[in-house]
Amino acid sequence: MDPAVASVGNINIDIAFYTQECPEKDSEAEADGFMVSHGGSAANFAVGISRLGIDCGIVGCVGSDQFGKDALEALRAEGVRTTWIFECEMETGAVGTIVEAKGGTRTMIAWRGANRMILEAVRRSPLGGSRHIHVSNVPREVLLEVMARRGDASVSFDPGGSSRVYTPEDLAGIDFLMLNESELEGILRGRMGIKDLLPSVGRVVLKQGARGATLYERGGILRCEPFRAEAVDTTGAGDAFDAGFIAALLYGEGLGEALKWGSAAAALKIRKKGARAGLPRLEELCKFLDMEKPYRN
Ligand SMILES: Nc1ncnc2c1ncn2[C@@H]1O[C@H](COP(=O)(O)OP(=O)(O)OP(=O)(O)O)[C@@H](O)[C@H]1O
Ligand SMILES: [Mg+2]
Numbered sequence: 001m002d003p004a005v006a007s008v009g010n011i012n013i014d015i016a017f018y019t020q021e022c023p024e025k026d027s028e029a030e031a032d033g034f035m036v037s038h039g040g041s042a043a044n045f046a047v048g049i050s051r052l053g054i055d056c057g058i059v060g061c062v063g064s065d066q067f068g069k070d071a072l073e074a075l076r077a078e079g080v081r082t083t084w085i086f087e088c089e090m091e092t093g094a095v096g097t098i099v100e101a102k103g104g105t106r107t108m109i110a111w112r113g114a115n116r117m118i119l120e121a122v123r124r125s126p127l128g129g130s131r132h133i134h135v136s137n138v139p140r141e142v143l144l145e146v147m148a149r150r151g152d153a154s155v156s157f158d159p160g161g162s163s164r165v166y167t168p169e170d171l172a173g174i175d176f177l178m179l180n181e182s183e184l185e186g187i188l189r190g191r192m193g194i195k196d197l198l199p200s201v202g203r204v205v206l207k208q209g210a211r212g213a214t215l216y217e218r219g220g221i222l223r224c225e226p227f228r229a230e231a232v233d234t235t236g237a238g239d240a241f242d243a244g245f246i247a248a249l250l251y252g253e254g255l256g257e258a259l260k261w262g263s264a265a266a267a268l269k270i271r272k273k274g275a276r277a278g279l280p281r282l283e284e285l286c287k288f289l290d291m292e293k294p295y296r297n
Contacts, residue, residue, distance in 0.1 A: 002129030003057040003081050004250060005049055006153070008122060008146055009042030009136035010115045011060045011075075011085070012093040013067045014235065014275060020101045032101070037274040038074045039095060040115070041136035041160055044236045044275045046080045048243025048265060049134075053282045054250055057081035059125045061114040063092035068114065086121035088114040097235060104231040104270060110161070118142050128153060134246060136239070137162045140170060147173055158242055163187050172200040178242050180207045203255070205245065205262075207238055213259055224259035227267035227292050236275030241266040244285065264288050 016035045023029035046056045058075065062068035062085060071092060072082050093113040097106050119142050127133060128151025135146055137160030147155065156176035159166055163179065163186035171177060171187070177197065179187075184194065184206060194204055194216050204216040212226040244265030248258035264285055272278030280288065 003055040004131045005056040006130040006133045007042045007046040008059040010040035011043040012040035012095050014039035014095050016097045018099045022098050022107050039275040041239050044239035045243050047078045048279045049247050050079045051281045052247040059084045061086045061117045061121050063090050063114040067092035084125040088117045090114050104234040140165050175202040177201045178205040224263050229267035231270045233273045234270050237266045237270050240269035
């Protein structure tokens, strides 16, 4: 049987340098710490939702190098299904990040590598047998292919760095558009407002960093204040949020509760270094939600 959720998008190796301040162009700085860890939005989302007890498979690509083998092993160890992952004769994608001590702000450079074959991976996968498909940061033709083959699955889309290639028309039929403010601006390009997206997109979930999150739907707006969290590393906060939000919906929770699950998963994530280390298990998330209430600044 197909997994309940298919996560479509990038699988990467993350190479992070932790520093007080990002060095100026043409200068050098000493890092306080260094870490190589597993990343890629689709893979982080898959691990996040799998830790919350939901069966998930990835549609994505890894290279034939050691990084690719390690990436597959790390996903399997988390219970994520890897049968739809396309192993290509090239390098696994890599992202170099400079994480600044103050607020965990990040500066990133991405090498797509094997991720460039994502359309082929999507074409080879069955897709429509899952209850839900989550798509993150993919080229336009990949999203369109997923939408054409979604079957009865609901679809969430987090455009990430790819937002500027999308027009509002491309997003027709998406159930949940999950993105931050600059990505939203990348799509709207000052030509229209968020409400203009709503006839064709079911709901827009706006992630606002330390200011929390807001859900827009035709009937109105739902707000979720952030949970108190000391930001050690915000890498993957958005993926953690997406995983918590979609998990809640698949467990039958309402939209307000889903916003809380997303915010809580992200708050727990940012307390630890790396995109995945802080991703909570279901028991941890439920305990956190019982004890902590979103707070107002
Ligand atoms: N400093 C913080 N304190 C508390 N919660 C936070 C903080 N930063 C992020 N969050 C939570 O994480 C969610 C997602 O983070 P953010 O808005 O940065 O998404 P994003 O820009 O998509 O992130 P990413 O760059 O990881 O893709 C926020 O909506 C919020 O709930
Ligand atoms: Mg994001």
